Amino acid sequence: MAIIGGSSDNASPAASKTPKPATKSTGKRKPRKGKTQNAQLLPLLESAASVTGKFMSLNDLHLLPSQFLSIESLLSSLPFSAPQSPLTQSFFHRFLSSSDELDTRWYDFFRMSKPTFCQLVSLLSPSLLTSLPPSMSPDSAVAATLFRLAHGASYKVVTRAFGLGTSETACVAFYSVCKAVNEKFGNLFELRRDWERIVNGFVWISLPNCCGVLGFGKFGIDSKLLGIDGSLIVQALIDAQGRFLDISAGWPSSMEAESILRQTKLYMDVEESREGINGSCYELCDGNQIPQYIIGDSCLPLLPWLLTPYRTSSIREESFNSGKREFNAAHKRAMGLVDTAFGRVKARWKLLGRRWKEECVECFPFVIVMACLLHNFLIKCSEPLPEDCVGWFKEEQLAVFNGETDDESGCRIRDSIAEHLSLVVVIMGWRSNRPGR
Secondary structure (H helix, E strand, O other): OOOOOOOOOOOOHHHHHOOOOOOOOOOOOOOOHHHHHHHHHHHHHHHHHHHHHHHHHHHHHHOOHHHHHHHHHHHHOOOOOOOOOOOOOOHHHHHHHHOOOOOOHHHHHHOOOHHHHHHHHHHHHHHHOOOOOOOOOHHHHHHHHHHHHHHOOOHHHHHHHHOOOOHHHHHHHHHHHHHHHHHHOHHHOOOOOOHHHHHHOOHHHOOOOEEEEEEEEEEEEOEOOOEOOOEEEEEEEEOOOOOEEEEEEEEEOOOOHHHHHHOOHHHHHHHHHOOOOOOOOEEOOOOOEEOOEEEEOOOOOOEOOEEOOOOHHHOOHHHOOHHHHHHHHHHHHHHHHHHHHHHHHHHHOHHHHOOEOHHHOOOHHHHHHHHHHHHHHHHHOOOOOOOOOOOOOOOOOOOOOOOOOOOHHHHHHHHHHHHHHHHHHHHHHHHHOOOOO
16 A cells, blocks of 8 residues: 555555655645635635625615615625724614605605604604613614515614614514504504495495405415415405405414304404494395395305305306306405405515514514504505506415305395396496497
8 A cells, every 4th residue: 555655565566666756744734725715715805895885884875775685685694794984874864864755765665655654653652662772763663674574684684774783683673663563553453443434445346235355365484384385374354445454364374264264353253242244234226135244255154244256166057147147256356355455565565475484483473464554554644555466466265165055144145246236237238228328
């Protein structure tokens, strides 16, 4: 066997033919090439990070959110802190002092105008002053929360941009605002506060005495209990303007829709306490009286107050008359309100579109509710709604309810509305075909 740096009497023939020159062993190992290169690259990386950090300090107010986040994410991922310009404060305080009420960057960064932001801070400040660290102002906490919610920014990025000190402090700020929004704005779920407005809103769909549309949204989360493609289910009642009237969040995707419904407060209010859908009846043009009701997804059972579509697979084609077709068409238009509402929430608050980690399974529902309450708040403040989701966003459909029999009272109410819709179509057709029109 050949020995590097020496000779051997047992060397192989090949080794004896091509003897290697002997070298004197010093006992010291040569530095590895990779380590040498790393040592040379580190100063260059620190220099580049320093230049980038100073560039961000001087130009972050003029960057698009996507550009801002890309650079901030790179800087926050470094194993060392990149120096920034000593002449500047945090991004947010510089932005606050340099922007006016008409500055469109407020929509880019925080999804609302400056006046609406100031109103939001004013409403939440009493709660935040008792829950935030003394060194943190309510406006910084609210801005950091909105920015993270709007863009899915990490706590490291939020910490750097808003001068919050540590990621733990940024996390405390986020959930403090979440708690304050859920407590302060719970009254924005207006199911029992404005019946007339809600019912009148469904006139354009030709659904008389309707009090909302009940459907479901899915939000991804990585959990062993929920499977590889697991998610949390949110049951929501939506009005004709896209507001959330009632929400029940945090149900595992393994549950059936009917099981979720029967465990929600909405169901208990209607079925047990009778405090839910109990307004006055409406008289149709044929004299039939119909109570208030909700339009429900096809994955739910037909109830006297929850009207689901006619199932084409369970009836003969000849019995599927124009009234049933008109009801299903109106039902489909109504269910589109659920897709649009969830689509706008996810389009406005990008954080909800990310798959959350398993350790967040308990807090994620509160974040979803916060996002929906802020959605209602912004509608109330006449803020523009995101339109980039309309026309393409659609929630994943849950399995159709496979109950053996439908509720008799629910069938009668649905049939009355179907007959009414059929008559409305005939009248509208007659008016459009009158001579001289």
